[in-house]
Amino acid sequence: MNTHPESAPVSSVTLNNIVKRFGTFTAVHKANLEIPEGAFVTLLGPSGCGKTTNLRMIAGLLDPSEGEILIGGKRVNDVPIHKRNLGIVFQNYALFPHKTVAENIAFGLKYRNVPKSDVARRVQEALDLVQLPDVGHRYPKELSGGQQQRIALARAIVIEPEVLLLDEPLSALDANLREDMRVELKRIQSKIGVTTVFVTHDQSEALAMSDKIVVMSAGRIEQVGTPEEVYNTPASEFVANFLGASNILAGACVTKDADAALLDVPLFGSVPVPADKAPAVTAGASAKLVLRAEKLVLMAPGSDTSGMVTAEAVVETVDYQGQTVRYFLRVGDRQLQAINMIDGRPFAEGQSVTAAFRPQDCAALASA
Amino acid sequence: MEGRFNMGWTLIRGWAVLVYIFMFLPVAVVVLLSFNASQFGNFPMTGFSFRWFVELAGNEAILRAFRTSIILGLLTALISTTLGVLASLALVRYRVPGANAISTLLIAPILVPEVVLAVALLLFLNFLGVNKSFGLLLAGHVIFTLPFVILVVQARLVSIKRDVEEAAMSLGASPVQTFFQITLPLMMPAVLAGGLFAFTISFDDITGTLFWKPGGVETVPTQIFAMLRNSISPEINALGTVMIVMTVGLPLLGAAIARAMARKSGT
C-alpha cells in the first residue's frame, strides 16, 4: 500500500502541542500524541474531558487554537475535512436517511473516481465485511441500531481512509449488542489494519480493544500506555481511580534501589513496591501507594498470609455482584474498598477479617 | 357536578360551530352562486350552469389579472424560497453576529399589521425617489412572504443533524456538494411547503398589493375589488370560486407531495 517504503512514516497521526480554546475556556491543554501506523488507540476519560474535541481536530471539524496536527507525516492544519481522507463513525450513526444503504456506502466512492463497475463490487465487499450482505436496497430507518452502526462503519472504511475515527460508536447500543459490536469492530479493524482512534468513556471498552490507551482528564493527557501499563502502573491518582477502583494510601518512600521502592504507609506499614511500578518516587520524599480493590483480599483471621502485607479490618458494607463481591472495610481510621471473587460464602457485615495484599501488585506515585 | 361540566363543554362546542358557520357560510354561498344560471346573484337559484366560468375565460381584464397574479406569485415564491433557505442556513448553521436580532427582523413582517408595512415601504421608496413598479410590488410580496418561508425552513433545518453533513464532508464532499447532496434533499419538503405558502399568500394578497401596484396593473384580488365597485356580477362569484380552489387546493397538494417524499426517505 505504501508507495514510499523508504520514507514510511512511523506515526500516522501526530499532535504537537495542541491547544483548543472555546472563548476563555481551554478544552485541550498542550496535547502531544503519536499514533503509530495501524494502531488501535483509545482516548479514554470522563465526559467533558476533551476527547471529542481532540477527535474533531484530527478530523478537521475544529481548528486547533495552537499547535500542529500531522497525518501521515504531513501537516494538515490547513487541509479541510473533505480532503483529509478520513473515515468517521459517529455516535448516532449519521447515515443519510434519504439514501439507501448501498447509496450511503457508495457516497464516498463518488468523490474518488472509482469506476462504476467497481463501486457495486466494493459496496458489496463492505457489506460482507460488516456481515450484512443483503441490506443494500433498504433505507437506514429499516435497520436496527446495531445494523445502522455497522453500515456507518462500512461507509467509513469502504473509502480506505488513512485514519478511522470513532466517537463513542457503541454508546447508543444496548448492553448485549455493545459487547458483540465491540468484538466485531475489533475484528474488522485488525482485518483491514487501518489506524484507528477510538473515543470512549468506558474503561472496560478501552481495556478490551486498544493497543494503546490515552487517558485524559480535564483537557490534559494523564497517561499514554498499553492497557496493562495504564492498569497496572497508573501514572496518577486520577488514572488509578478511573480504571477501576483503587485505594490510595499517602505515605513516604524510605529507600529505593534498582529492585524496589520501600514505602512506609499508614495501616499497613512497610511495602516494598517493585521499582518498575514506582518510576516517579524518590527516596526520602513523600509518596502514595496505589492498591487496587481487586488486589486487596479478605481472609479469615489466622489464615496463611506469607509474602503478603496485612492489616486487621472490619467489614462495613457488602455489595454482592454475582461472581464478585465488593466490600467496604474499616481499617483503623480509613475506609478501604476490596473486590474479591466469591469463594464459598462472602464475609458478612460486621465480621472481623484480615485484609491482605501482595506488595508486587501495588504501584507507587510521587505525591504532587 | 359532572352534568354542569358537560353542559359547559356543550356550550363551547355549540359556540365553535356557530363561529365556523359564520366564517364559512359566505364562502359556501359564493361557491354555490357561482354555478347559478340566473343573471342575479340571488337565492333561490334558477338552475345549474357553468356560464359564469365560461364568461370569465373570455374576459380579457380578468385573464390579464390572472397572468399577473401567477407570474407575481411564482416570482415571489422563487425569490422568497431562495432567500429564505439562505437566511435559514446562515441563522441555523453559521454563527452570525447578531443572529437573534436578524432573525427577529426577518420575522417581523408577520407581526406588523400589513397596512403599516405597506405604507412604510411606500414611504421609504418615496423617500428614495423611486417610482412604483412591478419590481416594487414583487419586493413587497417577498418581504411579506419571507417570514413564512424562514419559519418553515428553519424548523426543518434544526431537525437535520449536523453530523449527517459532517459525515458527508468526511467522505469527500465539499461544503457545496454536501449542501446539494444532503442538506437540500433533506430540507426539500420544507422548501416546497415554504414556496407554496409564499405563492398562495402572494396570490390572494390585497392590502399590500393595493398600495404597491403601479397604475394599470391588476392582480386577481385587486381586479375583483375593482369589479365590486361597479356591481356584484355573478362573474365575481365564479372568480371567487377559482380563487378558493387555488388557495385551498395548492397547500393540500403540497402537503400530499411532502408526505409522499417523507415516506420515501423515511425522515
Ligand SMILES: Nc1ncnc2c1ncn2[C@@H]1O[C@H](COP(=O)(O)OP(=O)(O)O)[C@@H](O)[C@H]1O
Ligand atoms: N463548541 C464549543 N463551545 C464551547 N465549549 C465547548 C464546545 N465544544 C466543547 N466544549 C467544551 O469543551 C469540553 C470538552 O468537550 P468534549 O471534547 O466534547 O468532551 P468529551 O468528548 O470528552 O465528553 C467540555 O467542557 C465542553 O463543554
Ligand SMILES: [Mg+2]
Ligand atoms: Mg464526546
